[in-house]
């Protein structure tokens with residue numbers, strides 16, 4: 139994976155930077171591991187509910203309709219269309235979808251976010267790192283039914299897991315890897331749990347094990363030593379039959395060897411998340427990039443100068459990375475002009491204002507922010523980053539796999555004077571386009587906004603184009619100004635958000651140049 143890649147960049151950021159600057163709110167929602175659903179997007183807030191467990195159950199139920207013989211179904215967000223089925227009882231599914239849906243976009247599917255949520259929640263609950271592969275595609279309709287239910291027979295469960303692609307032994311392990319978090323709610327399963335509803339526990343949750351908020355092997359140790367509290371065992375339903383179905387061999391090994399439990403769950407949950415319709419091709423598991431630009435943008439500032447602004451993220455897993463003081467880290471941006479020649483450079487000043495605190499579940503991250511003035515006659519074509527963990531160490535050059543980090547200076551979003559409107563409001567977007575390269579045969583922006591779709595809480599992404607017209611000269615003799623105005627209405631009865639993503643495109647002398655929006659610079663009208 140080489141930066142930039144619009145389909146992976148945001149997911150890699152969200153995977154790598156889990157709190158502080160540049161993070162999404164995903165990890166906060168499952169911190170601590172016992173955290174109940176909160177915020178405005180929740181259907182019912184109840185003490186005793188556990189978001190981490192709800193995300194894991196949601197991912198399993200979404201995947202559980204997969205048919206390995208036909209390649210249909212899998213982790214594709216179709217659960218949104220299936221919440222009225224008896225096999226999907228409870229509000230957990232819609233609560234989960236409501237949390238993730240504003241973050242989905244034309245670049246990032248809801249089903250990728252569901253998977254990432256599980257990966258982060260499990261790690262944060264003390265569990266293993268589960269590989270996270272990007273590329274899931276959201277369904278536009280319900281899949282076939284087929285989620286296992288507790289009243290079904292063992293034979294039925296074995297057949298259902300076989301259809302999903304897991305053999306009988308893997309079934310035992312996967313159920314134990316799921317039923318180590320959360321529990322059974324009396325309000326949804328009154329025939330399995332009774333007498334549990336109290337003022338403090340209004341949904342009557344009874345947990346599967348004594349450490350419902352730690353991702354550990356207690357579901358197995360308690361089962362083996364006879365102290366299980368799992369309602370699906372005590373009431374002789376599904377877990378009792380499943381866990382005992384190989385003469386307790388799997389559960390015994392899980393109970394005796396916490397490391398084996400961890401490794402096996404990482405492997406099987408990874409396979410669960412990667413069970414997707416056959417038409418979907420997933421990318422390689424995401425590994426954090428060591429050096430990555432974040433929200434870089436090039437624009438004309440109020441004094442008329444061409445300014446490059448943004449951040450460089452440095453990630454590491456070593457003890458040295460963990461101990462590094464960002465104020466002692468030399469970080470230098472070295473860039474080439476638009477003709478590929480004459481390198482210029484800028485070293486971030488070691489002041490705290492330029493260091494932005496952030497943390498990662500998988501290592502250490504530091505962010506360094508840049509504001510650099512460029513010569514608009516020379517522009518920029520690429521840059522490398524030279525950096526070290528302290529001032530005495532030799533500098534390492536990050537060159538993005540060899541060619542440097544590419545950066546185009548042909549079509550530039552100008553946030554001054556630009557704003558995006560809500561539905562039925564006018565939006566005006568300004569760009570500048572380089573004027574010394576030949577004829578501009580096409581210049582447009584592609585904007586995407588989300589709308590309700592029938593049958594699911596998951597938003598539909600709608601993409602439209604709006605053409606730029608030439609409006610005049612900029613403060614630089616090398617750039618002209620272009621502008622477009624449009625109204626987001628297009629007959630939609632309900633638009634849930636304003637614009638969620640934009641691409642700017644210019645075709646100049648037969649070559650296409652494009653850039654993404656920088657959400658930090660985007661303002662409403």
Ligand code: HEM
Pocket residue numbers: 187188190191192194195198228230286287288289295312313315316317319320321322323324326327376380410
């Ligand atoms: C035969 C297979 C399975 C059956 C019959 C089954 C059944 C159930 C039932 C009845 C509940 C209670 C739900 C509630 O009250 O909200 C539950 C909860 C849960 N299940 Fe399963 N399950 C199965 C497999 C799995 C698998 C494979 C996973 C994940 C790998 C999983 C993850 C969970 C989680 C995390 C919860 C707790 C949810 C919460 O606390 O909100 N289950 N399961």
